[in-house]
Amino acid sequence: MTDAHIVRHTRTSRVATGVVVPLVVVLAALPYYAPGSVTRLLVDLFALVVLASMWNLLAGYGGMISVGQQGFLGIGAYTVLVADLVGLDPFLAVPIAALVAGLVALPTSFLVFRLYGGYFAIGTWVVAEVFRLLTVEVGAVGGGSGASVTGLSAYAPALRGAVIYWCALAALVAAVGGVFLLMRSRLGLALTAIRDEPTAADSLGVEVRSAKRIVFVLAAAGCGVAGAIIVLDSLRVQPDSVYGVQWSAFMIFMVVIGGLGTIEGPVIGAIVFFALQQLLSPFGSWYLVVLGAVAVLAALFARRGLFGLLTRGGDVRLFPTGYRVRAPTEAST
Amino acid sequence: MTWVNAVVQGLLLGGVYALYACGLSLVFGVLRIVNLAHGDLTVLAAFLALVVGQALGVHPLLTLLVVVPALAAAGYALQHAVLFPALRGGELAPLLVTFGLSVVLQNLLLEAFSADTRSLPAGTLGTAGLALTDLLSVGWLAVLTLGVAVAVLVGLQLLISRTAIGRAMRATSDDPETAQLMGLDDRKVYAVATAIAFATIAVAGVFSGMRGTFTPTLGPQLLIFAFEAVIIGGLGSLWGTLVGGLVLGVAQTVGAQIQPSYGVLAGHLVFLAVLAARPGGILRRAERR
Amino acid sequence: MNTGLTPLLRLVDVDAWYGHFQALRGIDLTVHDGETVAVIGANGAGKTTLLRSVMGTVTLSPQSRVELAGVELGSRRPHERVREGVTLVPEGRKLFPSLTVRENLEIAATRARGRWDLDSVYDLFPNLPLLARRAAGSLSGGEQQAVAIGRGLVANPRVLMLDEVSLGLAPVVVERLYGALAEIASSGMTMLVVEQDVGQALRIAKTVLCLRAGATVLAAPAAEVTAAAVTAAYFGASA
Ligand SMILES: Nc1ncnc2c1ncn2[C@@H]1O[C@H](COP(=O)(O)OP(=O)(O)O)[C@@H](O)[C@H]1O
Ligand SMILES: [Mg+2]
Secondary structure, eight states: OOOOEEOOOOOHHHHHHHHHHHHHHHHHOOOOOOOOOHHHHHHHHHHHHHHHHHIIIIIIIIIOOOOHHHHHHHHHHHHHHHHHHHOOOGGGGHHHHHHHHHHHHHHHHHHTTSOOOOHHHHHHHHHHHHHHHHHHHHHGGGGGGGOOOGGGSSSSSHHHHHHHHHHHHHHHHHHHHHHHHHHSSSHHHHHHHHHOHHHHTTTTTHHHHHHHHHHHHHHEEEEEEHHHHHHHHEEEHHHHHHTTHHHHHHHHHHOOOOOOOSSSHHHHHHHHHHHHHHHHHGGHHHHHHHHHHHHHHHHHTTHHHHHHHTTTTSSOSSSOOOOOEOOSOOOOO | HHHHHHHHHHHHHHHHHHHHHHHHHHHHHHOOOTTTTTTHHHHHHHHHHHHHHHHHOOOHHHHHHHHHHHHHHHHHHHIIIHHHHHTTTHHHHHHHHHHHHHHHHHHHHHHOOOOOOOOOOTTTHHHHHHSSSOOOOHHHHHHHHHHHHHHHHHHHHHHHSSSHHHHHHHHHOHHHHHHHHHHOHHHHHHHHHHHHHHHHHHHHHHHHHHHOOOOOOOOOHHHHHHHHHHHHHOOOHHHHHHHHHHHHHHHHHHHHHOOGGHHHHHHHHHOOOOOOOHHHHSSSSSSSS | OGGGGGGEEEEEEEEEEEEEEEEEEEEEEETTTTTTEEEESSSSSSSHHHHHHHHTTSSSOOOEEEEEEEOOOTOOHHHHHHHHHHHEEEETOOTTTBHHHHHHHOOOOOOOSSSSOOOHHHHTTHEEEEHHTGGGGOOOOHHHHHHOOOOOOTTTEEEEEEEOOOOOOOOOHHHHHHHHHHHHHHHTTTEEEEOSSSSHHHOOEEEEEEETTTTEEEEEEGGOOOOOHHHHHHOOOTT
C-alpha cells in the first residue's frame, strides 16, 4: 500500500494556469480589436462576476447569507458620484469605493453579527435599506432621483469605454484571484474548518468571528467596486436601482446556479445568468419567475450547482484551494 | 396633541406589524428557518382576498373564510413538498429556497395584477372612527386590527402552551431527532406549524389590505417590518412580538411626525438601536439562559 | 410458560454505515418475548449504533434485516417504528428541556392504554410527581434519567431499549435506577439494555452480547459469563 500524500494541484489546475493567464492577456487586449458594444457588454458581465464571487465568498466560504450586499454596492456607486462632485477623477474613485465600502462594513459587522442564519440575512437587508433611506435624504447627491456622473466627459468616448473595461477586468481578476489566494491562506483554512465542522470551530470562537469579519469587510469592498463600475458604465446613479434588493437576488441566483463554495461556480453562474438576462429580459417579469424557480430547484436538487454537475465524480478543479488527500491505491468507497 | 396622536396611531399601526410578525415568529420558532417569502405571501393573501371579494361581491372580512383555509392548505403543501426537503440541505437551502420563492411570487403577482396600487374596500368600517377628544380620533378598523392581532397572538400562545400539537411543536423545536424517537412525525408537526403560520399570514394580508394599500412588490417591505417586530420584541416570544410590533409602529409614526420621509427610517434606526443595546430583544432579561 | 421461546426482536446480518465508515459488521441478535438482553462493549464498539439500527436512524446494508414480531421494519421511519412497538431511551437522556416533566411523559404516551401510564410511572419513581411541573432541563441527571425511562415506558412498547442508563450518574443513583429496571423486567417487559457498567447489566439480563469494533465477540447466557470472559471479549483475546 502506498502512502497517502497531500497535493494541491490537480492535472486540470495545471492546465488552467496555462489557459487563464493567456485568457486574461487576450481579454486585456480586447479594446484594441473588438467593437465598443462588445466591451460594454463584457463590463456588465465582469461586474456580475465580481458580485457573484463576493457573495460566494460570504456564503460559500464564510457561511453568511446576506441579502444586503446592495447596500455596499450602492455605497460604491455613490462614492463615484461624490468623487465626481468634488472634482476627483471618477476612475480614481474605483479603489476609493472599495475602501469606503469596506470601512462602512466594519462597524456594520458588529451589529449584524449579533444575528444568525436567516435573521442575519434580513438584518443585512435592513442595513442596506438604511443606507438607501439616508442617501435619499442628501440633496447634494440628488436625493430620491439620483444624479449623473459628469467628470468622464473629459475622456474621449473610445478611451473612456476602454478604461472602464480595463477597470472591470482588473476588478474581476482581483475578485476571483483574491478569493482564490484568500482561500489558500491561513484564513481560508480556518474558514474551511468553520464550514465543515461548525461545532469544532466554535471552540475557536474568537478566531472564527474575526475570520468572518474579515470576509464580510472584503466582500463589502468587492461589492463597492462592482457598484463603482456599474455607475461608470451607466453614468447615472439612482438610489432605488443601486440599492435595490434585486442585486441580492441576482447574486444568489448566480452562485447557487454556478456552484456554492467553489471559485469556478460563481464565474459560471454569472455567465449563465448574463446569457439568460440577455435572452429572457424581453419577457418581463416571467424572466424573474424562471430565475427564482431555477434557484429553488437548484437549492433542492443540485446543491453543488452547475459546476458540481459538470465535475460530478471527477477531480476537476481549475482553482485548487483546499489541500486534498490523494487516497492510497487501496480502493475506497 | 399631535404627538399623542402620533403615538396612538403608532400603537394601532403596531397591531398590523404584530400580525405580520406572528407567522414569521412561529415558523422560526418551530422549524428554525426564516421564511424569506413571508412578506410576499402576505401580499398574495391580500390579492386573493381582492379576487375573492370581487368575484363573490362580499366584504373583505368575509373573504377570510376562503383566504385563511387556502393559505393554510398552501402552507401545509409547501412544507411537505419544498421546505421539508430543504431542511435536510443544511442552513443555506431553506433560505435559498424561500428567497427563490419570494422572487417567483412577486413576479407572478406582477404578471397577474400589474404594478397598480390596490386596497381592499372596507366600506364604512374603513371610514368610521371614534373621536376620543376633539383632536384625537381612532378608526374602528385600526382598533379592530389591533384587537385581532392580540387575539391571534393569545390564540397562538394558548395553542402552543396548552394543546397536544403545541406540545409536539415545542418538542420538535427542542430536538427534532429525539421527537421522532418519541413517535412524533416531524414532517407532520412542521407542516401543521406552517399551515397555522400561513393562516395568520392570511389574516395579516386581509387586514393590512383593508387598512392600507398594496402592490405586488410590497412583500419585501412587509418582511422587513415583520422581522424588525420579531427582533425588537425578542426571538421566540409571542408577547415580545406584540410589543415589538407596537414599538415599531410608534417609532414609524413618531418619525413621520418629525418629517414624513423619516417614518420607515426611524423604524429601522430603532431596530438597529435595539440590536446594538439589547440584542435579545427589549423584553429579554439581561441574563442569558 | 413458553414466553421465552417467541422471538420478538430479530436482527439478521446487520451492517451499519456512517458514510464510508462501517460501524456494525454482520450482527445477529434475537431478543425473545419477556427477556432482557444486555449489550456491552467498550466506547465506540457500536452499541449505540446497534440500537439506532433498530430505530432506523443509521444506514444499513441492503441484506440487513431488522424484524419486530415478525414484521420487517425495513424502510419505516423512526416514528413509525415507535408505533410498531419499539422505543429507545436514548444515550444522554435527551429530554425536551423546555417541556415540563409531565409534558415530556405525555408526549410519548400512547392513546391506547397499556400497562404503563403516567400514574404507574409515578408509582415506579415516587419523586417524579413532585417534579411534574418543573422544566425538564432543570432536573438533576438522575431525575432526568428517571423521566427518560418513564417516557420510554408510557409508549407501552413491546421492546424497550435503553442506552447507557448509568452514564455520568453516582453509584447510589444507578443502583436505584437498576432497581426500577428490574421491576420493569419482572412486569414482563422485553428489554434490550446497552450498558458499560457490566455488573449492573448482568444483574438484570438473561443474555449478554459483547461488541468490539462493530462485531459480536461474545454472546452467552448471563449466568455462564465469567469476569475473565468479559475482560477477554472487551479488550481482545490476548488481554
Ligand atoms: N454520527 C456518526 N458519524 C460517524 N461515525 C459515527 C457516528 N456515530 C458513531 N460513529 C462511530 O461509530 C462507532 C460506533 O459508535 P457507537 O455506536 O456510538 O459506539 P458506542 O455506543 O459503543 O460507544 C464509533 O467508532 C464512532 O466513532
Ligand atoms: Mg454509545
